[in-house]
Amino acid sequence: MSPSAGEPSVPRRTAAGKRIVSVPELLLPDLRTRLNTYAGEGEEGLVFIGPKGAQLRRANFTRTWSKAITEAKLTGFHFHDLRHTGNTFASQSGATLRELMNRMGHSTTRAALIYQHTAMERDRAIADALGRLATEALTKQDQDGSGT
Template structure:
């Protein structure tokens, strides 16, 4: 299920093409590591959410932890994260 605010974003800002970008920079180009924090207003957003110190990469860990909690197999977790070894997947 997609959150209502994300549904609104997709409806209002995302092109109808199947390969359209969901989030873009100010000029419509892909967000890059070098411009993401500023373009997304990340620091202000996490502060407003009451999550000081929360890093974007933490979402990756959160997603895999939630997947593991719903019964995803080790192979599923490895595929989701692009891990080649079970050691990395075992963190979740």
């Protein structure tokens, strides 16, 4: 599959590869600064460009990423860990499986399920939400006079 005019030269694996994804407002100032400083120009500009302003290649990226994690004093941290963490947080926010699939660009549930880790904090939040729903239902039942 060859790219059309203005499209990146790397073909997307699925139609879901091109999508709009909302980000937390907290990130917008840093994201704007990053795009204004380092990204390609225009709406079709690449977010990550190589040292000569062209598409970032694996060798350039590896060098750049290694330097960045060294400067940040991180070890064993991989670029894909950013995606994994973000998608795990999205899952923990209460997103449905369909919402996760759309956000991540997955066309099947198999990949999206990887990010739905079970956590005791989330289990507690689910139990608390169930308790609130049950209390609301019982209160409504009592108000309607259909309670015992």
